[in-house]
Amino acid sequence: MAKFDAYQGAIEPSLITATNIDNAINSPSSAEVLRSKWCVAFANWGMLKRTMGDKIPDFDKFIKEVADNDLINKENMTLNTSDVIKKYSDGKMVRLPESGTLPQGDRQSGYKIIGDFLAENRPEAITLRVKDDGKGKGHTISLQRNPDGKTYTVIDPASKANGTKFDPENLKDSFLSKESPDTRNPYWDKPPYTFDYIKKGK
Amino acid sequence: MAKYLESKNYVINGYGYKKNAHLESVDINEKTDYSDGDLIRICSQPNLTSLAFKRTKVRSFSADASFACSKSNIAELAVINLTINKNELCNLVSTFTNKQLTLALSGIVFTNSDLECISKLKLLKYIAIPDRANISEESFCNFSKQMPQLLGIQLNNSTLATNGLNCILNFPSLRRVTLQNWNSVSEDEMGEWVKKYEKKYNRKLEAQIIDPVGYER
Numbered sequence: 001m002a003k004f005d006a007y008q009g010a011i012e013p014s015l016i017t018a019t020n021i022d023n024a025i026n027s028p029s030s031a032e033v034l035r036s037k038w039c040v041a042f043a044n045w046g047m048l049k050r051t052m053g054d055k056i057p058d059f060d061k062f063i064k065e066v067a068d069n070d071l072i073n074k075e076n077m078t079l080n081t082s083d084v085i086k087k088y089s090d091g092k093m094v095r096l097p098e099s100g101t102l103p104q105g106d107r108q109s110g111y112k113i114i115g116d117f118l119a120e121n122r123p124e125a126i127t128l129r130v131k132d133d134g135k136g137k138g139h140t141i142s143l144q145r146n147p148d149g150k151t152y153t154v155i156d157p158a159s160k161a162n163g164t165k166f167d168p169e170n171l172k173d174s175f176l177s178k179e180s181p182d183t184r185n186p187y188w189d190k191p192p193y194t195f196d197y198i199k200k201g202k
Numbered sequence: 203m204a205k206y207l208e209s210k211n212y213v214i215n216g217y218g219y220k221k222n223a224h225l226e227s228v229d230i231n232e233k234t235d236y237s238d239g240d241l242i243r244i245c246s247q248p249n250l251t252s253l254a255f256k257r258t259k260v261r262s263f264s265a266d267a268s269f270a271c272s273k274s275n276i277a278e279l280a281v282i283n284l285t286i287n288k289n290e291l292c293n294l295v296s297t298f299t300n301k302q303l304t305l306a307l308s309g310i311v312f313t314n315s316d317l318e319c320i321s322k323l324k325l326l327k328y329i330a331i332p333d334r335a336n337i338s339e340e341s342f343c344n345f346s347k348q349m350p351q352l353l354g355i356q357l358n359n360s361t362l363a364t365n366g367l368n369c370i371l372n373f374p375s376l377r378r379v380t381l382q383n384w385n386s387v388s389e390d391e392m393g394e395w396v397k398k399y400e401k402k403y404n405r406k407l408e409a410q411i412i413d414p415v416g417y418e419r
Binding site for chain 2: 036037038039040041042043076077078079080081105108111112136137138139140158159160171172177178179180181182183184186188189
């Protein structure tokens with residue numbers, strides 16, 4: 001099984017691809033709406049593709065498949081994450097922290113927990129709920145391991161965080177976790193919520 | 203100095219002080235054991251560029267601290283998730299009137315008088331205004347005419363409508379904007395507005411106007 005070392009999803013599918021998806025799944029929503037709501041699907045596809053390689057179809061085909069299997073809502077792209085990971089990977093989805101959510105009053109602590117996990121376990125990829133209002137409204141991105149085996153690249157075509165480096169051992173200078181009020185980072189004041197990885201073995 | 207500050211629960215450099223590093227940023231938070239005089243010592247650190255007040259009851263400068271901090275190399279001031287009244291906020295930001303500052307505000311009550319106070323910082327470079335800030339169109343439009351050097355603005359979840367948006371055209375030097383989730387302006391309209399700004403000033407504007415949202419079950 002070939003695995004990709006390349007980052008999956010660094011370039012967001014074009015509006016044309018979105019339109020093709022829209023038509024293929026016969027969605028009541030427009031292509032633009034699908035594209036604005038598919039971050040959970042996109043991040044999980046990225047994590048799967050990075051981990052499982054060729055076994056995962058291209059994004060448009062992936063959406064069609066999960067839609068046909070009733071694992072995604074065709075109107076608003078709500079994804080049945082855990083079932084999708086179970087179906088497409090050689091493992092299962094584990095959501096961290098086990099306690100529920102990362103500390104919502106302390107952004108730094110949250111990123112430190114993520115950093116410690118990545119430094120110790122070095123998964124090929126994780127998805128990260130980079131912000132959430134506690135009522136289900138939020139944004140999901142993925143972090144994918146670099147060839148150096150230790151640092152990660154942030155995959156988030158919706159923001160300037162896309163393509164930036166995340167170094168579990170240097171959170172101070174990593175774009176996403178930086179505690180600087182850098183207004184280029186749309187998450188500068190948002191604490192991370194949860195993160196998922198694929199635990200091997202069924 | 204770093205050891206002293208960490209022993210009093212100041213947060214150094216975001217994720218803690220590493221030996222031989224420069225002391226570049228200091229956070230004062232709810233666990234900090236603050237003493238008068240600390241701020242004067244903090245602001246005297248030559249490599250200090252960033253100061254943040256997070257969830258703390260400490261939210262004003264004494265005259266001496268204000269003087270020391272105005273002479274510092276601080277380029278970023280953050281005030282996050284705390285209760286602060288307009289006089290306290292004005293006192294805090296006015297310390298940096300002569301600085302090319304990034305002012306990042308989040309999770310605080312923010313009103314027209316705060317905007318008015320900030321308009322005195324003529325060298326202000328970047329400002330993040332809190333989500334859902336309670337500011338009027340008139341007040342914001344006045345503000346927009348007084349900040350010739352402002353390079354970037356974040357204004358999310360605003361109740362301002364199209365007129366308020368059009369006042370952002372008055373800032374002559376913007377390079378980036380973050381304008382997400384305005385109640386009365388659609389993302390399409392925002393996109394059109396960005397083009398309007400770019401056309402007016404004949405340069406590209408880095409714009410974060412989309413707020414992607416995804417759900418799962």
